[in-house]
Amino acid sequence: MAKYQGIRNEKQRYCCSKECIKAVLIFFNLLVALCGLAVCILGVWLLLSRRNYISVLTGEMFFLSHFLLTACGGLIFAFAVLGFVGIFLNRIRLLSVYTGFLVALLIVECAVCAIGFVFAGSLQTRLQESVKESLLNRYRIDPDVTRAVDRLHSELKCCGSVSWRDWRESAYYWNNSRATTTEESHPSNIFHQGCAVRMAQQLYLNLLAVALCALGMAIVLLLSIVLACSLIHTLRELRLATK
Structure with a gap:
């Protein structure tokens, strides 16, 4: 009886921990989804507003960068949706894929920002x-x-x-x-x-805005990664406690 009571208390503890982590993770994943949607909209706006002269006068590099920005925003939003599915269904594999994507995205984001600031001087x-x-x-x-x-x-x-x-x-x-x-x-x-000169001024402002957004997004990604890992760990412990 005492052993059964101990297992039940352990399950309750993990369940409470799981629900708390899920609630906070849902909030941060919502921020990730909104960031992805914002990046996608920004990329589309840049493509539409500058397609008349940017690609013609500067080559395809700037045009391609705006297209990649749009694609990345859509990819972030798609994986955020995957994260919601994993969270609500308590699927460890989906959460693992979601966490791996967040880690890769954080690394790529830091690398792109570093490269962007290196080349900004010669822009x-x-x-x-x-x-x-x-x-x-x-x-x-x-x-x-x-x-x-x-x-x-x-x-x-x-x-x-x-x-x-x-x-x-x-x-x-x-x-x-x-x-x-x-x-x-x-x-x-x-x-x-x-x-x-005018084009460089506009692009510098865009780089500054993107850098600030990237900094905020990096913080959100880091917290989401920690929470997702915590949820995966809690779900595994809960399964062991149930067995």
Whole structure:
């Protein structure tokens, strides 16, 4: 009788522990799901808002990074749903897969942030080279580049790569007497700030926002990993106590 009472008390202790851990883990997993959804929405917004000139003027790298951001957000949300299933059904295998994904995501997130900040210093230089090459050699020759450059100048209120003087080196400038006359006679009618500078400013702000979100998400992931491991351990102990 005493042995049965001891087993029953042990089961009650593990059950109470399990329910407490599950409640907190559900909350943090909800945060993970919301983070994934937010990352997905951010990626879609960046793709739609910049697809007219980012991929044309800077190559596919920035466009691909926005696409990967969207895909990662969707993957995070999908695994968060898997986490909810494992939590509510008390499935140790699902919780193990979910925990492994969170660990991998945390490692990848730290690596991507480190790489991003390493290359952030050369961001403006690369943008200047890419935009200037488009202005000098492809404007009025490639229709896609022409539309992208015009849209870039209009939306960001900028001119040239580093400044409006970049146009003086372009084939379009020397082949278009009207453009030559306008820039030399009326420089006040054009924007003076370079487009690469404006683009770099926007991307720096995006990097800062992503870094802050990544920091918050890393904390949520770390706590979720600890809670998921605790729940797995508690479920295993409860099964042993039941046997």
